[in-house]
Amino acid sequence: MDSTTPLPGLSAPPPPGAHALSPGSYDGRLVLVTGGGTGLGRAVAAEFARLGASLLLVSRREEHLAPARAELAKVPGAGPVTSQLCDIRDADRIAEVFDAAVAAHGRLPDVLVNNAAANFPVPSEDMTPNGWRAVVDITLTGTFLMTREFGRRHLAEGTPGSVIAVGASYAWTGGPGFAHSAAAKAGVKSLVESLAVEWGPYGIQVNGLVPGLMPHEDMTADIRTGLDRAPDPDARQPALRVGAPRELGWAATFLASPYARFISGHTLVVDGANWQRRDLVNAPVTPVREQLDRGPFAP
């Protein structure tokens, strides 16, 4: 192939509304998605709904939850869609959310998707203690508290369940400019590995799921601005395209399905191999302060 031949890249995903699993695969199942009102969480929830699941969306802001509830209830084949306001840093409120799940849906969530997370780009030398705590508390501790409640309820009832924790590939590599989030996501990956073993004997499967770059309209301004600094995001991916949020949803519905019951403690990366990218000759290093358009450090 000469340098003028167009590269094909990885093929475009099937259209919105398509699904790999049979219709009705999740009929009668309840799926709890944290952060299910926006972005990737909403896209994941939609794929479960398309397969017949009932949904419980959990996050802090009704302005995120109400429109998502309305949209997801219209997905053909979806079960009932409810939501609960909850800050996942609050263990008491999480217990109430599980009580509300049983009251509204008549069952515990069969699947927990820990999708909610917090993140903003910041050079580490500028990060305040409270900024670090906010991101680690939401992303790691919030994921643990939700998962702990899910596990306790299922262990008490003797019922099986499936947990999916949404991660990020900088759990393996580190994330310059995102040290708090990368550390938290590394903790999430480790948590998945610990709990998969602890709870395997009780029929509770625990996996991680890592999206690659999947732009969506709810991305925070900080992250969107960072992305907008570099033109043509497709050309910067080995797949020659960014991911579509529904591709994460398809992976999630597979991981929590009967066809994946023997997969546990694994973290699946859906990013077209972007995180493994290495060039023969690296691009010159740009310090994080420069990438973020920050002036010199001033204590």
Ligand SMILES: CCCCCCC/C=C/C(=O)SCCNC(=O)CCNC(=O)[C@H](O)C(C)(C)COP(=O)(O)OP(=O)(O)OC[C@H]1O[C@@H](n2cnc3c(N)ncnc32)[C@H](O)[C@@H]1OP(=O)(O)O
């Ligand atoms: C360019 C490529 C990027 C690829 C990255 C892809 C990988 C991962 C992606 C994601 O995780 S995307 C998910 C992002 N979504 C969210 O973060 C949504 C929720 N976020 C929030 O609610 C807030 O942003 C929050 C700050 C994270 C949490 O809100 P909370 O109400 O608990 O905190 P605050 O009281 O507002 O702030 C706490 C603390 O944090 C400091 N802070 C907040 N924003 C920034 C910022 N943009 N830069 C620096 N510091 C920030 C804030 O000042 C507070 O600290 P103190 O001032 O009290 O010291």
Ligand SMILES: NC(=O)C1=CN([C@@H]2O[C@H](COP(=O)(O)OP(=O)(O)OC[C@H]3O[C@@H](n4cnc5c(N)ncnc54)[C@H](OP(=O)(O)O)[C@@H]3O)[C@@H](O)[C@H]2O)C=CC1
């Ligand atoms: N987009 C991407 O390309 C990538 C995303 N990811 C991961 O994917 C997941 C989803 O990201 P994305 O959809 O882009 O981000 P969003 O900002 O759209 O979603 C974050 C969600 O988390 C909820 N949330 C935040 N804090 C709390 C809290 N304390 N309690 C309850 N809910 C909370 C928010 O809702 P509310 O404000 O209503 O509380 C929001 O719905 C995250 O885990 C993220 O780290 C990883 C790599 C790349």
